[in-house]
Structures are given as structure tokens and as C-alpha cells.
Amino acid sequence: MHTRAVGISPYDLAGGPDLLRRLSQKNNLTLLSMNLYPEHGAAPLFRPYLLTRIGGMNVAILGLTGSFINKQMNKGFHILPWQEILPDILGTVEKKADMVILLSSAARRTNEEIARKFKNINIIFQSGQGNGNQAPVNINNTLICRTASRGKYLGVLHINWNRSKTWGENIPDQLKKEQNRLDRINWQIGRMQKRHPASKLESNSQFQRLIKEKNKVEQGLNQLRQQQTNSKKPCRYTNSFIAMKTSLPEDKTIKAIVDKTRREVNQINRKMQRERKKRRETQRQTTTGQVFSVPLQEMAGSQTCQECHQAQVAFYLQTDHARAWQTLVARDQQYNPECLPCHVTLPLYNGKRIHDARLLTSIPPQLHNVGCEACHGPARNHLHDPDIIQPDKPVEITCRGCHTKERDKNFIFSEKILKIRCPAG
Template sequence: MSHFARSTSMLLLVLPLALAAGDSRPTRAASAPPPSKLVLIGTTDLRGETSPCGCHTPRGGFARISSVVDSVRRSGAAMVYLDAGGAFPDLSTRMDLADFMYSALRDMAPGAVGVAPRDLQLGLSAIRRFAADSRLPMTCANLLDRATRAPLFPPTRIVELPGLKVGVFALLGERFELGAARDSVVVIDAESAAHVAVTSLREQGSQVIVLLSQLGRVGGEDLATAVPGIDAVFLGHDVPVLEHGRRVGGSLVSYAGERGQQIGMLQLSLDGAGRVGDGTCDVISLGPDVRQHAAMLARVKQFEDAYNERMRHEQRLAQAADEADTDPIDHFVGGAVCARCHTAEAAQWITTAHSLAWETLVREKKDATPDCIPCHVVGFRKAGGFQSATSTPHLVNVQCENCHGMGTTHGENWVARSGPTEGTCRTCHSAERDPEFDFATRLPLVTHGNTSGESIRNVKARRERYRSGASR
């Protein structure tokens, strides 16, 4: 059973307690007794990842985050979902994606959302606009507008549950590069901002106080040690995954990693006044065994498919502009040319998964998405390489020249003559896309002597497994 399934069943065990302690009738927050348990779930640094990332074992994606948030919420537990910031993509040209990240986050009804340096890189007006459009409950305690010295977003947020006020504040590192927003904002000292925020949240009656940190691992831990009164911390900004979190000073700290591949889950027990007693922290890994939320999956697909179509259109425009250019002397020729002389290798290549690489992108509707194409074609964006499926149809799939080098240099100083090395494979079977890649065991699956079709059977069997996992 998956880790998530275990965590949920643990959660279900504590549920009757939570319900017994709370009041099932709708009552005003102030009059109800506090629940005996509070569940905090948090993500951070989604970095523009809408879909599962990784090709060998796809992890994460909004549809999985959403299904976890949703099932905890529907369990009836006293819960708050939080995001520590960093949802915006790496590429400053993807305004559409930044906008989508915020609106998809909004669908999961977070109690508060922090701000990361990367969210400021697109400029102040962009984050302001997307925050306003999405109506996300943004917060940051140490980020000011340089012109007015007023906080850019509310310095604290209070999430009211029956019988409980959960106070949330967020902090940004002072020394990080802020890109386009550099000259329009000021980041003030995190520690003094934290003291002010904690005091203000307590004065407003918060029984539980949570920090959304964009201070990095060391910065976040130092702050939790230096500032008393913080019950829980979600650590963001280049923080490694730590499966069971840690206690730092008086705080329980979640290290749930980035890109939405994991979710941090803190379960805090509360006393009669709603003050935090002990607690546990777990990281839920969002692997293929975690169900995908159907409505969110549809929303993500619609956004990504539209992007793929827009890129296809841009390819056509670029192609028309390129038509006048002369072809480079050296270029990729495509496997059909090699096959004229190397018939055995060509016949064997068809029996490997490399011959399916393009079909895969077409099936996923990612055949014009620039993030996906490079490793599934020959010579992407290189002179004489793949341009689009219509202008260079002979260069789709992983072919001879991906491993042996450009065909027009055949017979001269052909570097690939001695056969490709492990490094050649790893340009595509990279740490991000295929972290489980093992050269010694995978090479025999595609080597020219092997015509068994095993590599194709492997990918098809895996695809079936994930599909059945996703429909659960």
C-alpha cells in the first residue's frame, strides 16, 4: 500500500476523536470548543509544474496534490492547506503559466500562500495582477513596496476553523536575487519581522502559529530557533526532502521538497485551549499510486493542450520565416539514410522503445511543447536538426544520430565511431527525467544484438500499470 494510503488510514483513526471534540452543528467560531487535532498540509516551490514530472516514474502534478488535499478535507478533520510560495515557472516568458499556477492553486482553497524570490522575477505588476485575479490569500511579513514602504501583501493571515484560529505568516530571504522586481520592492530583516508577526497573531487570538518560509534550509531552521512561539514551519527554497521532518526549537518543521512531487503533512494534537501539544510530520510522495483528481486533471490537460497548439502555430510561423535561409552544410539525415547500408541495425532499432518516442509525445499531446521535444527527436533546435513534425518528419523519434552523431560527418573525424558512452544516454536519461537509469542493465535492452522487443514491452507494461493506478 502506498505511503499516502497509510497516512490516510492513520488520519481516519484520529477522526472520530476530532469530531467528538468539535461540534458537528454549525456554530460561530468563537463559541465552539477547539478540535483535539489539527492537520496542516503544505506544498512549496511548485516551479511551474502543472503535470507529473519525470518520464520513468511520473510524480506530482496538480491533480495528485488536489486529490490529497480533497480527501483530507472531506475526511472532516480540522485542516488547513498552505503553500509556501514559489509556484511561478523558471521561464520569464511564460506569463500564461504563472497565471495558471495561481488559479489552479486557488481551486484547492489554500488558507494562505507565501511569496518566493522566483515569484518576483516576473516583476511586481505581474505578481500583483495574478494575485488579484486569482484572489489567493497571499501573505508576506517582510516584503515592502519600495516606493510607499507599505507591505506588498498582508503581513499575516488568520484562518478561522470552528473553535480555532490558525495564524499564518510568511518570510522571504533577504539576499536572494529578485529579477525584474529588484528595484520596486524591499525585503526587510526576517527575524524582526517574525517577532512582530508572532506577537500580532497572538494578540489577534491565534492559538496555532505557522510560518511559510522562503529562507532556505539553514535560514528557516535558524529562524525557528531564534523566534519563540512558532508551532509549525513549512520550509521552502532549495530544501531537501526529510521524510519525517524535524523538531527545531519549539517548532515542528516540514521538509517536503519542491516541484509538487511531495506534500508535507503535520498532524498536531491540541489541548482544551487549542494550544499545540505534540505532533507528527510526514512527507507524502505523490507517485503513480496516488489517485488523480478528475476535475483538476481535466483543467490541467485543457491548459497544456492549448499551449501545445499555440506552440504548433508558432512553429509554423517560424518555419515560414526560415524558409528563405539556406540549409546548413552539416545536418542530420535521419535513420532511413543510414538504413540503406546498415540494414541489420535499422531492423533492430524498430524493435526498441526509441522508435516510439515521438508517438509517445503525440499521444500525450505534447508534440509541439518545447519542454518535451528535445529528448524525443533528433537534433532539436540544432542547425540541420528537428524543426517540426511537418517540416522535418524524418527527424522524429530517438534515432541513430542521437547516439552516433550527425550523419553528414560520417566517415571523416566521426567522434561517435567508437560507439556511444554512458554520458550519451544520460543526456536524455537524465537525473530529472529518469532518476532510476542504470547503464549496465538498460544498455542490453537496446544494444544492436537484441531484437527481442523487450524495451517496448517494458514501457507498455509500465504505462498500463500507471493507467490502472490513475483510475482507482
């Protein structure tokens, strides 16, 4: 992708700085971090910044590494606070550069603080924090940009940079939007004029509202055009996100690496789960410990329903929900907390799936697969008093908790429900 420079986030250091350096040399990548220092030594581990020419301009690209979430990972090196490093580096580069870009894996709030403090950073590309795409935000003349994590999207920022070094409001974009709005209103007006005689329209409140709105939008458009001719040509940008579609063919080599890594992660989680289980067992000898905290205590497990709901159980066992755990086992992913929320039996809590990795990786076998209670809610109390306390019937949101847009694009509730609805008793 003709990568000029790459920032270093805490996760990139999971294998240590040496491995990272070797990988970057092998792949000819320029890794940047101004605040990553060896445990003993006064020189940073990587280049702090790069001065380069892009589109006839001198551009300074700086790297800032965010702090660790898991302190244990932080071994053999230091990550210095930005306050100690950034002011000096900026002082060095800002005179030499027409534009300053910061690649930062610090938290969003930190980046905003940096933007407020230093007017001369023109763009901050933020990584490793948060999940979604975010349109650029202009804080104190710094654009803070973020693309969804894990390479699901490519963020594309087109910039038109000039001597003013000042980001302007994006007038052309706004103009286009307002012009579209006006076109829509005119179209609606035209349609009404075709359908109704003019005399009727005078007293038609919807029509009058449209006319009013049309005047307002026209005024706004005129103002924008005026601003455009008056302004001292500020710098402009347009931003878009391109989804890295899964429909593209997989690269076999990369896929093999990803699969291998996933299996390794699964092994690590499996081991951790075993160790936790061992610890719990030793604990249980001393206390009459309840293994699971709140959510699971309310669960009964699908096996307990057989006795009274044979028809529904027999039907359920024919559906793929009864094999959802096996699907993960077949791919060595049954300890991956990223997959588990939707392939085990947990109801929605406050409308959400549970993402607690500890709970998920140690879920007991009777709650493997998408069982009865994933749809009908916790049913332990129902077992005690079946005539009085009865489980819920699933509604669309119940399914949507797992059949998300991302995982199941083609989910149409009214159709799919017919496939899995339990028969009447």
C-alpha cells in the same frame, strides 16, 4: 480543500501582484506575505499574517516570500529581507497565538537560520525550493516541512499540540518501529528453532547473533516505554505524503488550462531559440564560432551511420525511439526543456542526462529523437577510425536515464532490451 491561507512564492508573481490579487479575490483565497512591498509606499501589498482559530487554539499564520532567482522578474515591487520585518511581526503575534506557523518560500538554509533564531515559530512550511518530499526536521523546536514541488504530493502533518509547546521525539512511532523489529527477530528465531535441534543451535552463529539482537531490542523498548511515562507530555506529530496519482481522471477545464500554458511556454522557448540563433549567425560572421560547447562536438548524428550499418539503421527506424521528437511536436512541447532531455539524442554525462535549457532548446535537427548515440554514446571519433575506436554497448543504466520510475513504471530491462536491440551486422 478548505485552504485557510496561502504563502506567496516568487514564481506566483510572474504576472505581477495585481493579477495575483485579482485571482485570490475571485477564488476567495487568503494570500500572505509580510515582505512584499510596492515600489513606492509604506504598506505591504498583501496581508502579512492571519490570526485564526483552529481546533480550539489561536493560530498565527505568517507569510514570507523568498527572493528572486531571476532578478528581471522583480518589477514594480520590492521583496524586503526577512531580518527587517520578521522580528516585529513575531513580536506582535506570539503573545496572541498558541501556535505560530510560517509559510516560507525562502531557501532552505534561510529557513533553518530563521528556525535557529526564533524559538517561537513552531512550524515552517517551505515551498518552491527543491524537488523532493522531505520528512519534517526539528531545528530549535521548529519543524521544517517540505513537500515535492508542482503538486505531485500532498503533505499531511498530523499534530497533537499542547501547553508544553515543545516538539517531543515521536515515541509512539519509535515504539511501533522497534516492536516490529522485535517481531521480525522472534519470527526468525522461531523458524530456526523449528528447523534445527536445540543442541545444534547453541553453536550456530547466526542464531546466537539473533538472540543477542533480540536482547538489545528488548532493552531499547523498555527504555522507550520508561521515557514515555516520565516525559512531560511533549507535543507530537506524524507526517505522511500522499501521491497525487496520475491515474485519477483529469479535470477537463484544468487540463485545458495546463495544455494551453504548456503551449505558450513552448512558444516562448521557440522564440528565444530563434533569437539566439540569429545572434549566433551575426557572431559567426566575425568569428569562426563553434556553435556548441563540449558535449555536442563529440556527436555525429544518426544519419552518419547509415553508410556502414544499414541493418541496424533500418531496424532502429522501426522503433518508437526514432519518433520521440515527433511525439513532442504533436503536443507542441518540442521546445520545453522539461521534456527534451529524454526525447533527443544525448548520451549520459557522468551518469546523468543534460538539463541545460539553452543547449536543449537549441539542439540541431540531426540530434532530434532518441538516436543511436543516446544508447551507444558519442560516436564522432568512431567515424574517423571505425575499426579502432568503437562506441559502447548500452547497459541498464543507459536506459534508466530516461526510463525512470516516474516516466516508465513498468520498465523491465531484460524484457525491453529485446524490443530495441539492434540486429547483428
